[in-house]
Amino acid sequence: MNKFISRVWKQVLTILTLCIVLSCSKDSDDNSSTNSHDEPKTVTDENGNEQEIDVSENKQSVGDSANDLLSPANFDEIVFELFYVDGFEPTENTIANFEEFLEQRLNKPQGISLELKKMDSPGQESYSANDIRAIEDDIRTSYNIDNTIAVFGIFLDGEYSENTENGSVLGIAYRNTSFAIFEETIKSFSGQTFGPSLTVLESTVLNHEFGHLLGMVNAGTPMQQDHQDVEHGRHCTEDTCLMYWTAETGEGLVNMLSGGTIPDFDSQCLADLQANGGK
Numbered sequence: 001m002n003k004f005i006s007r008v009w010k011q012v013l014t015i016l017t018l019c020i021v022l023s024c025s026k027d028s029d030d031n032s033s034t035n036s037h038d039e040p041k042t043v044t045d046e047n048g049n050e051q052e053i054d055v056s057e058n059k060q061s062v063g064d065s066a067n068d069l070l071s072p073a074n075f076d077e078i079v080f081e082l083f084y085v086d087g088f089e090p091t092e093n094t095i096a097n098f099e100e101f102l103e104q105r106l107n108k109p110q111g112i113s114l115e116l117k118k119m120d121s122p123g124q125e126s127y128s129a130n131d132i133r134a135i136e137d138d139i140r141t142s143y144n145i146d147n148t149i150a151v152f153g154i155f156l157d158g159e160y161s162e163n164t165e166n167g168s169v170l171g172i173a174y175r176n177t178s179f180a181i182f183e184e185t186i187k188s189f190s191g192q193t194f195g196p197s198l199t200v201l202e203s204t205v206l207n208h209e210f211g212h213l214l215g216m217v218n219a220g221t222p223m224q225q226d227h228q229d230v231e232h233g234r235h236c237t238e239d240t241c242l243m244y245w246t247a248e249t250g251e252g253l254v255n256m257l258s259g260g261t262i263p264d265f266d267s268q269c270l271a272d273l274q275a276n277g278g279k
């Protein structure tokens with residue numbers, strides 16, 4: 001990786017960084033409040049029959065479904081229900097990148113499908129993880145059913161409630177099959193003339209957050225070799241890896257740089273994923 005690209009990547013990582021620290025601490029909050037009171041939901045299956053499903057399977061902690069997401073053993077098909085607030089849709093290239101990323105990593109012989117759904121703004125300037133859980137509970141329609149595992153994602157307007165002057169959160173993984181992307185915040189970093197493109201930023205955040213759902217690092221998917229950046233939680237020690245966390249925070253998260261590539265898992269992360277049923 002040349003220096004130029006690596007500088008661009010550093011900027012992206014700087015942004016990601018902030019996101020995930022908070023998300024990880026939020027994950028643990030969720031553990032304690034795992035919803036024991038969830039009512040079963042009634043959904044209509046592909047044959048038009050109503051079926052009652054246990055939504056609690058989709059309300060576990062981040063990383064708990066890593067093997068089910070990666071391997072075909074329990075689920076040989078996966079569906080993504082991706083909501084976006086009107087005006088905050090990810091780019092077509094971001095979705096195409098994400099599909100390619102999923103095809104490369106997930107063993108789902110019966111297929112991987114994504115459905116994008118537009119929604120009205122919930123009308124908040126900022127969202128806490130609990131706000132987002134409540135929104136999900138309202139609008140989510142896809143849950144694990146038979147051999148199909150379901151994932152929920154939401155691209156929000158507004159910002160994360162725990163943003164600080166030094167850190168703007170771009171995404172959080174907050175349940176075993178749920179993540180949120182702060183699209184308005186991403187857009188605010190992508191507009192600069194020489195900064196990373198919107199697609200590069202979106203794709204990096206999206207893939208990274210989904211990486212946490214895949215149990216990375218050492219959080220649901222066991223490590224084959226030690227490469228956890230323990231100081232920074234569920235992240236990888238390799239500084240070119242998709243799952244890297246950098247302690248740099250800073251103003252000028254996106255400097256006057258152009259281009260940039262979307263990072264991938266490094267060899268150690270890949271080995272972990274493959275050992276846990278992934279490709």
Ligand SMILES: [Zn+2]
Nearest residue numbers: 020021208212
């Ligand atoms: Zn992270």
Ligand SMILES: [Zn+2]
Nearest residue numbers: 236241266269
């Ligand atoms: Zn890694």
